[in-house]
Amino acid sequence: MQIKSHGIVLTETPYNDRFSIVHILTPKEGCVSYMLPLSTANKSAARNLKRILYPLSEVHIVAEHRSGRSLQRLIEASPAPLRLSILMQPEKRSIALFLADLLHLVLMKQTDEVLYAFLSNALDELEGASKGVENFHIAFLVSLLRVVGIAPDRESLGGTDRAWFSLQEAAFVPQPYSDTDIPPQDAGHIVTLLRINYRNMHLYRYTAIQRRRIVAALLDFMRFHWIAFPSLKSTEVLSALYRS
Numbered sequence: 001m002q003i004k005s006h007g008i009v010l011t012e013t014p015y016n017d018r019f020s021i022v023h024i025l026t027p028k029e030g031c032v033s034y035m036l037p038l039s040t041a042n043k044s045a046a047r048n049l050k051r052i053l054y055p056l057s058e059v060h061i062v063a064e065h066r067s068g069r070s071l072q073r074l075i076e077a078s079p080a081p082l083r084l085s086i087l088m089q090p091e092k093r094s095i096a097l098f099l100a101d102l103l104h105l106v107l108m109k110q111t112d113e114v115l116y117a118f119l120s121n122a123l124d125e126l127e128g129a130s131k132g133v134e135n136f137h138i139a140f141l142v143s144l145l146r147v148v149g150i151a152p153d154r155e156s157l158g159g160t161d162r163a164w165f166s167l168q169e170a171a172f173v174p175q176p177y178s179d180t181d182i183p184p185q186d187a188g189h190i191v192t193l194l195r196i197n198y199r200n201m202h203l204y205r206y207t208a209i210q211r212r213r214i215v216a217a218l219l220d221f222m223r224f225h226w227i228a229f230p231s232l233k234s235t236e237v238l239s240a241l242y243r244s
Contacts, residue, residue: 001065005029006080008119009057010104012036021071022053023104024061027116031108034063034074052077055100056086056123083127092126095137098232105229106222118147125198132202138211139201141218142194150225154194165190167224 007024010031015021022036036053052059060080064073086092103119122140129136145151153171163172165187167180172187182190193214196204206214223229 002062002075003029003065004060004062006116006120007032007059007061007077008116008123009053009055009059010100010107011055012053022074023108024053024059024074025103025107025116025119026061027113029065030112031104032063032065033071035071036074049074049077052079054087056096058083058120058123083123085127086123091133092129092136095126095133098137099140101232102219102229105232106227115147118143122198129198132200132204134211135196135201135204135206136198138193138204138206138214138218139196139198141215141222142196143198145218145222148226150222152190152194152221154191163187167221170221170225 005026005028007026010023010025012020012022015035018038020036020038022034023031024034025031036049038050058080059077061077062075064075066072086096107115122143126133126136142151150170152165162184163174164176164184165171165182166173166177167182168178173181176183219232
């Protein structure tokens with residue numbers, strides 16, 4: 001069956017001398033694995049296709065899907081739209097690689113048009129961002145927690161500044177329940193963090209060390225409440241990029 005769809009490219013992995021596998025998130029089919037030819041009779045067509053399918057590029061695709069087949073056949077692809085600043089700016093490209101790496105691990109089983117729309121909108125925000133780009137991935141992760149329904153309950157803090165934050169309950173509690181709970185002197189920072197978004201991310205003046213700790217904590221929270229996934233090599237790229 002031939003299908004036409006939007007898609008967001010997540011990752012590409014080697015397969016053999018003739019093909020690689022590109023993983024594309026689609027609104028209705030979820031994450032689909034496609035065979036990507038490394039060379040064809042029309043070499044320029046193969047090169048053009050590979051240039052289009054970079055991490056977090058959004059594309060129109062025409063593909064052949066067969067039931068029961070783990071690898072589907074990609075017939076053609078075209079940009080939809082072409083987001084040049086993500087492609088050309090090293091800072092944004094590194095963030096895109098990190099997010100693509102993460103999303104490939106956590107969205108393999110997802111088929112959710114709302115989630116797709118959220119990601120497409122986030123790419124528009126990254127493309128147009130001119131301030132606070134170094135905090136974009138933090139704002140994205142906090143927003144993602146809300147979309148998948150695991151965001152911490154800010155209202156549970158109440159009017160006290162003496163509450164603990166329970167990782168297990170994803171809420172503020174009057175006393176600790178386990179040794180993973182966060183004490184009051186640090187728990188208050190969580191409320192501030194949960195207010196971050198694409199519009200105010202430039203106001204958050206984190207150091208590189210603080211940023212790495214926040215990302216690590218958010219990923220641990222996602223593993224605890226959503227999907228267990230391994231460590232990401234792409235976090236090293238971000239660490240190398242943000243040293244100040």
